[in-house]
Amino acid sequence: xxxxxxSPSNKVTEKGKxxxxxxxxxxxxxxxxxxxxxxxxxxxxxxxxxxxxAPDKSGLPSxxxxxxxxxxxxxxxxxxxxxxxDSAVYLCASSLYGFQDTQYFGPGTRLTVL
Amino acid sequence: xxxxxQPTEMTATxxxxxxxNCTYQTSGFNGLFWYQQHAGEAPTFLSYNxxxxxxxxxxxxxxxxxxxGYSYLLLxxxxxxxxxxxxxxxxxxxxxxxxxxGTELSVKP
Numbered sequence: 001x002x003x004x005x006x007s008p009s010n011k012v013t014e015k016g017k018x019x020x021x022x023x024x025x026x027x028x029x030x031x032x033x034x035x036x037x038x039x040x041x042x043x044x045x046x047x048x049x050x051x052x053x054a055p056d057k058s059g060l061p062s063x064x065x066x067x068x069x070x071x072x073x074x075x076x077x078x079x080x081x082x083x084x085x086d087s088a089v090y091l092c093a094s095s096l097y098g099f100q101d102t103q104y105f106g107p108g109t110r111l112t113v114l
Numbered sequence: 115x116x117x118x119x120q121p122t123e124m125t126a127t128x129x130x131x132x133x134x135n136c137t138y139q140t141s142g143f144n145g146l147f148w149y150q151q152h153a154g155e156a157p158t159f160l161s162y163n164x165x166x167x168x169x170x171x172x173x174x175x176x177x178x179x180x181x182x183g184y185s186y187l188l189l190x191x192x193x194x195x196x197x198x199x200x201x202x203x204x205x206x207x208x209x210x211x212x213x214x215x216g217t218e219l220s221v222k223p
Contacts, residue, residue: 100209
Protein backbone atom coordinates (compact mmCIF):
# COMPACT_ATOMS: atom_id res chain seq x y z
CA UNK A 1 0.00 0.00 0.00
CA UNK A 2 0.91 3.68 0.04
CA UNK A 3 3.58 4.93 2.38
CA UNK A 4 3.46 7.76 4.88
CA UNK A 5 2.54 11.04 3.23
CA UNK A 6 3.03 14.58 4.49
CA SER A 7 1.85 17.96 3.35
CA PRO A 8 2.92 20.49 2.43
CA SER A 9 6.33 19.38 1.20
CA ASN A 10 7.66 22.91 1.66
CA LYS A 11 6.37 25.79 3.76
CA VAL A 12 7.80 29.28 3.96
CA THR A 13 6.29 31.55 6.59
CA GLU A 14 6.99 34.79 8.36
CA LYS A 15 8.11 34.94 11.96
CA GLY A 16 5.13 35.10 14.28
CA LYS A 17 2.69 33.27 12.03
CA UNK A 18 1.09 29.92 12.86
CA UNK A 19 1.65 26.85 10.67
CA UNK A 20 -0.03 23.46 10.41
CA UNK A 21 1.75 20.38 9.12
CA UNK A 22 -0.17 17.26 8.15
CA UNK A 23 0.73 13.59 8.25
CA UNK A 24 -1.14 10.62 6.75
CA UNK A 25 0.27 7.38 8.18
CA UNK A 26 0.34 4.00 6.47
CA UNK A 27 -3.15 2.54 6.51
CA UNK A 28 -3.65 0.31 9.54
CA UNK A 29 -0.71 1.67 11.51
CA UNK A 30 -1.81 2.58 15.01
CA UNK A 31 1.32 4.42 16.13
CA UNK A 32 2.44 7.77 14.74
CA UNK A 33 5.53 9.82 15.52
CA UNK A 34 6.73 13.34 14.80
CA UNK A 35 10.44 14.19 14.55
CA UNK A 36 12.37 17.33 13.68
CA UNK A 37 15.61 17.36 11.70
CA UNK A 38 17.60 20.57 11.74
CA UNK A 39 20.54 21.20 9.45
CA UNK A 40 23.49 19.11 10.58
CA UNK A 41 21.53 17.61 13.46
CA UNK A 42 20.15 14.15 14.09
CA UNK A 43 16.45 13.42 14.18
CA UNK A 44 14.88 14.90 17.31
CA UNK A 45 11.82 13.12 18.73
CA UNK A 46 8.84 15.43 19.28
CA UNK A 47 5.71 13.40 20.09
CA UNK A 48 4.22 9.93 19.79
CA UNK A 49 0.60 8.89 19.31
CA UNK A 50 -0.91 5.51 20.07
CA UNK A 51 -4.32 5.69 18.45
CA UNK A 52 -5.64 9.16 19.22
CA UNK A 53 -3.84 9.60 22.51
CA ALA A 54 -0.34 10.97 23.00
CA PRO A 55 1.35 9.06 25.82
CA ASP A 56 4.67 10.76 25.16
CA LYS A 57 4.85 14.50 24.47
CA SER A 58 8.23 14.84 26.09
CA GLY A 59 9.98 16.05 22.97
CA LEU A 60 7.83 19.08 22.22
CA PRO A 61 10.30 22.00 22.53
CA SER A 62 7.87 24.59 23.84
CA UNK A 63 4.19 25.27 24.45
CA UNK A 64 4.03 26.82 20.97
CA UNK A 65 4.08 23.27 19.62
CA UNK A 66 1.02 21.04 19.74
CA UNK A 67 -0.23 18.01 17.86
CA UNK A 68 -3.44 16.11 17.51
CA UNK A 69 -4.60 12.95 15.87
CA UNK A 70 -8.19 12.22 15.01
CA UNK A 71 -9.84 8.98 13.96
CA UNK A 72 -6.64 7.11 14.70
CA UNK A 73 -5.26 8.22 11.37
CA UNK A 74 -4.29 11.71 10.20
CA UNK A 75 -2.21 13.88 12.50
CA UNK A 76 -1.60 17.62 12.51
CA UNK A 77 1.41 19.32 14.08
CA UNK A 78 0.76 22.99 14.83
CA UNK A 79 3.45 25.55 15.56
CA UNK A 80 2.14 28.87 16.89
CA UNK A 81 3.99 32.18 16.65
CA UNK A 82 6.79 30.62 14.63
CA UNK A 83 10.38 31.61 15.32
CA UNK A 84 13.40 31.37 13.04
CA UNK A 85 14.82 28.53 15.12
CA ASP A 86 11.75 26.47 14.18
CA SER A 87 13.13 26.19 10.64
CA ALA A 88 13.77 22.49 10.04
CA VAL A 89 12.46 19.44 8.26
CA TYR A 90 9.54 17.94 10.17
CA LEU A 91 9.30 14.18 9.64
CA CYS A 92 6.39 11.93 10.45
CA ALA A 93 6.67 8.16 10.88
CA SER A 94 4.23 5.37 11.60
CA SER A 95 4.47 1.83 12.87
CA LEU A 96 2.01 -1.01 13.02
CA TYR A 97 1.43 -1.26 16.77
CA GLY A 98 3.89 0.83 18.70
CA PHE A 99 7.47 1.45 19.69
CA GLN A 100 8.40 -2.21 19.35
CA ASP A 101 7.78 -2.08 15.61
CA THR A 102 9.86 -0.63 12.81
CA GLN A 103 9.02 2.96 12.00
CA TYR A 104 8.43 4.02 8.40
CA PHE A 105 9.04 7.65 7.56
CA GLY A 106 7.28 10.14 5.35
CA PRO A 107 9.13 12.54 3.03
CA GLY A 108 8.95 15.40 5.50
CA THR A 109 7.87 19.03 5.42
CA ARG A 110 10.64 21.59 5.03
CA LEU A 111 9.67 24.63 7.12
CA THR A 112 11.45 27.91 6.62
CA VAL A 113 10.67 30.80 8.96
CA LEU A 114 11.83 34.15 7.62
CA UNK B 115 22.56 10.94 28.63
CA UNK B 116 21.93 8.71 25.68
CA UNK B 117 24.71 9.97 23.44
CA UNK B 118 25.10 8.19 20.17
CA UNK B 119 28.36 8.72 18.37
CA GLN B 120 29.07 8.03 14.73
CA PRO B 121 31.52 9.62 12.31
CA THR B 122 30.28 12.74 10.58
CA GLU B 123 31.42 11.75 7.12
CA MET B 124 33.22 8.99 5.23
CA THR B 125 34.43 8.52 1.69
CA ALA B 126 34.83 5.21 -0.14
CA THR B 127 35.40 3.91 -3.65
CA UNK B 128 32.82 2.21 -5.85
CA UNK B 129 33.08 -1.57 -5.50
CA UNK B 130 34.83 -1.38 -2.13
CA UNK B 131 33.64 -2.23 1.38
CA UNK B 132 32.95 0.38 4.04
CA UNK B 133 32.19 0.03 7.75
CA UNK B 134 30.27 2.74 9.61
CA ASN B 135 30.64 2.55 13.38
CA CYS B 136 28.20 3.63 16.06
CA THR B 137 28.70 3.71 19.82
CA TYR B 138 25.96 4.33 22.37
CA GLN B 139 25.24 4.30 26.06
CA THR B 140 24.30 0.78 27.16
CA SER B 141 21.92 1.48 30.06
CA GLY B 142 18.29 0.87 29.15
CA PHE B 143 19.21 -0.40 25.71
CA ASN B 144 16.42 -2.13 23.78
CA GLY B 145 17.54 -2.40 20.19
CA LEU B 146 19.66 -0.71 17.54
CA PHE B 147 18.41 0.48 14.16
CA TRP B 148 20.16 1.67 11.02
CA TYR B 149 18.39 3.91 8.53
CA GLN B 150 19.53 5.27 5.15
CA GLN B 151 18.60 8.79 4.15
CA HIS B 152 19.26 10.24 0.70
CA ALA B 153 19.42 14.01 0.50
CA GLY B 154 15.96 15.51 0.60
CA GLU B 155 14.27 12.18 1.18
CA ALA B 156 12.78 10.28 4.10
CA PRO B 157 14.91 7.89 6.15
CA THR B 158 14.37 4.29 5.07
CA PHE B 159 14.79 1.28 7.35
CA LEU B 160 17.90 -0.85 6.76
CA SER B 161 18.38 -3.13 9.75
CA TYR B 162 17.54 -3.91 13.35
CA ASN B 163 19.71 -5.67 15.95
CA UNK B 164 18.68 -6.56 19.47
CA UNK B 165 20.97 -9.56 20.08
CA UNK B 166 24.73 -9.75 19.71
CA UNK B 167 26.11 -10.75 16.37
CA UNK B 168 25.91 -10.07 12.68
CA UNK B 169 22.70 -9.69 10.68
CA UNK B 170 23.26 -10.00 6.94
CA UNK B 171 20.86 -8.67 4.35
CA UNK B 172 22.25 -8.68 0.82
CA UNK B 173 25.05 -6.16 0.43
CA UNK B 174 24.33 -4.67 3.86
CA UNK B 175 25.17 -6.25 7.22
CA UNK B 176 24.81 -4.90 10.74
CA UNK B 177 26.68 -5.99 13.85
CA UNK B 178 25.91 -5.47 17.51
CA UNK B 179 27.87 -5.90 20.72
CA UNK B 180 25.60 -5.06 23.64
CA UNK B 181 28.32 -5.27 26.29
CA UNK B 182 30.49 -2.79 24.40
CA GLY B 183 27.66 -0.47 23.33
CA TYR B 184 28.88 -0.82 19.77
CA SER B 185 27.34 -1.44 16.38
CA TYR B 186 28.52 -1.16 12.82
CA LEU B 187 26.90 -1.14 9.41
CA LEU B 188 28.91 -2.89 6.70
CA LEU B 189 28.27 -2.05 3.06
CA UNK B 190 29.83 -4.33 0.44
CA UNK B 191 30.29 -3.86 -3.32
CA UNK B 192 29.61 -0.18 -2.97
CA UNK B 193 27.55 1.50 -5.66
CA UNK B 194 27.25 5.19 -6.45
CA UNK B 195 23.62 5.10 -5.27
CA UNK B 196 24.86 4.17 -1.78
CA UNK B 197 25.97 7.78 -1.32
CA UNK B 198 23.66 8.91 1.49
CA UNK B 199 23.49 9.63 5.18
CA UNK B 200 23.39 6.58 7.46
CA UNK B 201 21.58 7.06 10.74
CA UNK B 202 22.22 4.94 13.82
CA UNK B 203 19.31 4.92 16.28
CA UNK B 204 19.13 3.39 19.74
CA UNK B 205 15.81 2.31 21.21
CA UNK B 206 15.43 2.64 24.96
CA UNK B 207 13.31 0.55 27.32
CA UNK B 208 10.38 2.89 26.89
CA UNK B 209 10.57 2.34 23.16
CA UNK B 210 11.73 5.80 22.13
CA UNK B 211 14.24 6.01 19.29
CA UNK B 212 17.23 8.27 19.85
CA UNK B 213 19.08 9.07 16.64
CA UNK B 214 22.71 9.90 16.07
CA UNK B 215 23.62 12.80 13.82
CA GLY B 216 24.24 10.49 10.89
CA THR B 217 27.27 9.60 8.80
CA GLU B 218 27.43 11.18 5.36
CA LEU B 219 28.90 8.57 2.99
CA SER B 220 30.30 9.67 -0.36
CA VAL B 221 31.02 6.92 -2.90
CA LYS B 222 33.56 7.94 -5.53
CA PRO B 223 34.12 6.26 -8.91
